[in-house]
Amino acid sequence: xxxxxxxxxxxxxxxxxxxxxxxxxxxxxxxxxxxxxxxxxxxxxxxxxxxxxxxxxxxxxxxxxxxxxxxxxxxxxxxxxxxxxxxxxxxxxxxxxxxxxxxxxxxxxxxxxxxxxxxxxxxxxxxxxxxxxxxxxxxxxxxxxxx
Amino acid sequence: xxxxxxxxxxxxxxxxxxxxxxxxxxxxxxxxxxxxxxxxxxxxxxxxxxxxxxxxxxxxxxxxxxxxxxxxxxxxxxxxxxxxxxxxxxxxxxxxxxxxxxxxxxxxxxxxxxxxxxxxxxxxxxxxxxxxxxxxxxxxxxxxxxx
DNA sequence: ATAGGGCTTCCCATCGTTGGAAGGTCAAGG
DNA sequence: CCTTGACCTTCCAACGATGGGAAGCCCTAT
Numbered sequence: 001x002x003x004x005x006x007x008x009x010x011x012x013x014x015x016x017x018x019x020x021x022x023x024x025x026x027x028x029x030x031x032x033x034x035x036x037x038x039x040x041x042x043x044x045x046x047x048x049x050x051x052x053x054x055x056x057x058x059x060x061x062x063x064x065x066x067x068x069x070x071x072x073x074x075x076x077x078x079x080x081x082x083x084x085x086x087x088x089x090x091x092x093x094x095x096x097x098x099x100x101x102x103x104x105x106x107x108x109x110x111x112x113x114x115x116x117x118x119x120x121x122x123x124x125x126x127x128x129x130x131x132x133x134x135x136x137x138x139x140x141x142x143x144x145x146x147x
Numbered sequence: 148x149x150x151x152x153x154x155x156x157x158x159x160x161x162x163x164x165x166x167x168x169x170x171x172x173x174x175x176x177x178x179x180x181x182x183x184x185x186x187x188x189x190x191x192x193x194x195x196x197x198x199x200x201x202x203x204x205x206x207x208x209x210x211x212x213x214x215x216x217x218x219x220x221x222x223x224x225x226x227x228x229x230x231x232x233x234x235x236x237x238x239x240x241x242x243x244x245x246x247x248x249x250x251x252x253x254x255x256x257x258x259x260x261x262x263x264x265x266x267x268x269x270x271x272x273x274x275x276x277x278x279x280x281x282x283x284x285x286x287x288x289x290x291x292x293x294x
Numbered sequence: 295a296t297a298g299g300g301c302t303t304c305c306c307a308t309c310g311t312t313g314g315a316a317g318g319t320c321a322a323g324g
Numbered sequence: 325c326c327t328t329g330a331c332c333t334t335c336c337a338a339c340g341a342t343g344g345g346a347a348g349c350c351c352t353a354t
Contacts (some may be wrong), residue, residue: 004331014332015312034319036332045274052273057248059311070270073240081261082271084252091249101204105231114228115204122227123217126199127192151300161301163344181350183301207341301350303338312338324325 003029006039010047017047025050025064058087153186157194172197172211205234224268283291 007014017037020026026046029037049070053063065083069075123132124130153253154161164184167173173193176184197215200210212230216222271277 052200075265076263077267078261080267081259088252091186095245098242105235114225116223118222120224120227126196
């Protein structure tokens with residue numbers, strides 16, 4: 001099976017399959033006489049595994065750990081669970097960050113007339129935050145988009 | 148005021164100030180005789196504006212639009228609101244994506260014993276998704292991590 | 295005068311993914 | 325046998341926002 005078929009069968013683009021091979025996430029594929037990569041059904045299986053892990057938001061680095069456990073018949077499920085728990089903690093953190101942003105912004109949007117006049121609480125807030133009970137240190141570095 | 152002072156006063160790193168200048172988000176800074184960038188308080192004001200917009204998750208491209216409106220005394224608040232609404236829609240979409248991931252993963256984690264045995268529903272799910280009522284087209288390309 | 299810190303530009307790395315160019319290969323149809 | 329088009333190969337570049345670092349100039353205080 002060449003890379004195009006493997007791509008269609010797994011849902012992973014040919015580009016990414018080559019990239020995963022290059023970075024060592026997956027082993028080097030066998031080659032046909034003419035240099036084409038040649039995949040077995042088990043390879044497609046592995047690619048689908050990767051695809052699903054990506055769909056759950058796992059970073060490639062984490063997937064590397066998952067793949068090693070997947071292949072290890074004597075793994076302990078606690079190891080898998082640990083990776084998953086670390087990942088879900090990250091997800092929750094990112095969700096909280098985004099929700100904080102969204103709720104702040106929503107308040108501002110609700111306050112904005114959205115008409116032809118120039119007065120705009122959104123710009124006003126960006127210019128000078130209203131909420132400063134004590135103008136000391138900046139309190140929300142973790143509010144950055146992707147920390 | 149040199150770039151270091153402007154950085155400390157605005158909360159934007161010197162690196163990023165140069166980057167914003169290079170990409171055209173902010174105008175080229177004045178230079179002292181020796182080539183140092185020289186900032187006025189109004190520049191710091193603008194940098195703080197940018198910083199806060201970043202804290203709300205606006206992309207630099209969106210901030211460019213906001214800055215133009217900010218400087219435009221005859222702006223219409225509806226234009227600002229439109230940008231903000233488009234942005235919050237993006238935020239909500241990303242939140243929904245992450246929440247979908249998190250809830251799927253949470254179910255799996257709850258099902259995983261997390262002990263020394265190898266059996267693991269998390270790996271099982273990645274290997275072959277249980278939930279396939281109709282194995283037709285893949286339905287969640289928007290589930291990718293950052294679409 | 296010298297030391298130290300700050301400034302300049304330039305290049306590189308991140309992370310996952312896509313795009314394209316240049317060139318080799320395969321299979322079907324004339 | 326040859327052409328055509330679809331496929332494959334490798335290599336290089338870009339995205340967005342940020343940080344790291346090197347080489348070299350500048351400023352200020354001692």
